[in-house]
Amino acid sequence: MRIWLYIALGLLTAFAIASAIAYSIPSADDLSPYNPLWNGLAKLASYTNASIIAYSDARHLNAETSALFIIGLSKNLTAEDVEALRSFVENGGILVLADERVELNSILKGLGIGAAVNGSLVADKVFFYKTPFLPVARASIAQHNLSLYLNYASYLNTYGGGRCIAYTSPYSFADLDMDGSRNDAEPYGPFCIAYLQTLGKGVVYVISDSSPFINSMIDLGDNKLLPLLLANGRGVYIAYEQVVKTPYTAFRSTITGFYTAIFGTWLRYPMAMIIGLSIYWISKSLLKNALLLTKSIFSQPFKTTLGV
Numbered sequence: 026m027r028i029w030l031y032i033a034l035g036l037l038t039a040f041a042i043a044s045a046i047a048y049s050i051p052s053a054d055d056l057s058p059y060n061p062l063w064n065g066l067a068k069l070a071s072y073t074n075a076s077i078i079a080y081s082d083a084r085h086l087n088a089e090t091s092a093l094f095i096i097g098l099s100k101n102l103t104a105e106d107v108e109a110l111r112s113f114v115e116n117g118g119i120l121v122l123a124d125e126r127v128e129l130n131s132i133l134k135g136l137g138i139g140a141a142v143n144g145s146l147v148a149d150k151v152f153f154y155k156t157p158f159l160p161v162a163r164a165s166i167a168q169h170n171l172s173l174y175l176n177y178a179s180y181l182n183t184y185g186g187g188r189c190i191a192y193t194s195p196y197s198f199a200d201l202d203m204d205g206s207r208n209d210a211e212p213y214g215p216f217c218i219a220y221l222q223t224l225g226k227g228v229v230y231v232i233s234d235s236s237p238f239i240n241s242m243i244d245l246g247d248n249k250l251l252p253l254l255l256a257n258g259r260g261v262y263i264a265y266e267q268v269v270k271t272p273y274t275a276f277r278s279t280i281t282g283f284y285t286a287i288f289g290t291w292l293r294y295p296m297a298m299i300i301g302l303s304i305y306w307i308s309k310s311l312l313k314n315a316l317l318l319t320k321s322i323f324s325q326p327f328k329t330t331l332g333v
């Protein structure tokens with residue numbers, strides 16, 4: 026009986042410790058709005074008071090009062106997802122797409138946007154922050170002139186239908202071999218890094234760098250002002266779904282999902298009763314064993330040995 030008591034107590038303690046870890050140590054996944062570390066979007070979510078939604082939930086938003094941000098694709102979008110985004114914008118929504126990777130281009134094509142991410146790295150040895158791979162771009166948004174701090178950004182090829190609203194400097198260049206120096210085969214800027222195009226009653230913003238929105242960059246230059254101007258006073262939503270999770274994120278999601286499922290429904294009442302009874306039973310058993318042990322110790326005759 027005693028061994029089962031110790032096993033139950035050990036399991037309960039382990040679960041409590043695991044739960045505490047899951048709640049106290051946040052996600053560290055890239056571009057996660059739940060991640061407060063350097064590579065996350067927790068500050069963006071906080072500064073804009075954003076709600077986190079799935080991509081497909083765009084169809085349920087009030088388009089005329091909402092701005093939807095997709096900062097770095099966290100999954101490959103289906104045709105239905107893209108159609109939901111198109112419907113959202115055409116009905117008056119603001120959509121912000123920010124990614125330096127060419128994977129964004131399939132969405133841009135599906136939406137009919139006249140821009141595509143080139144994929145080449147932009148460097149600037151004159152206007153930069155710390156290194157040439159962190160160039161500073163100039164933007165004009167909602168009658169505000171901004172200095173945007175980039176981080177290993179790409180640039181946009183544009184084909185018409187909209188207009189560029191942010192450029193790197195004329196001293197920037199496409200660092201095709203990523204060696205930090207320009208050669209004769211690498212073109213000079215300025216390069217378009219932000220593009221605006223109307224679609225139906227709404228508007229799409231395309232930015233060829235996700236970094237201005239991450240925690241370690243959003244407080245540099247005018248980066249913090251950027252999402253506020255793009256949202257234009259609307260309610261902000263961040264679309265985020267992570268298909269491939271790190272082991273810790275999977276563990277954390279399981280723990281938090283369990284608590285949400287149990288304590289967010291009527292099940293919290295019987296669960297609270299079970300936990301209370303378990304604590305009472307374990308405490309009672311421990312106290313009983315402690316009393317028996319104490320009684321056993323003091324019931325033994327004391328032996329003394331006197332030297333002869």
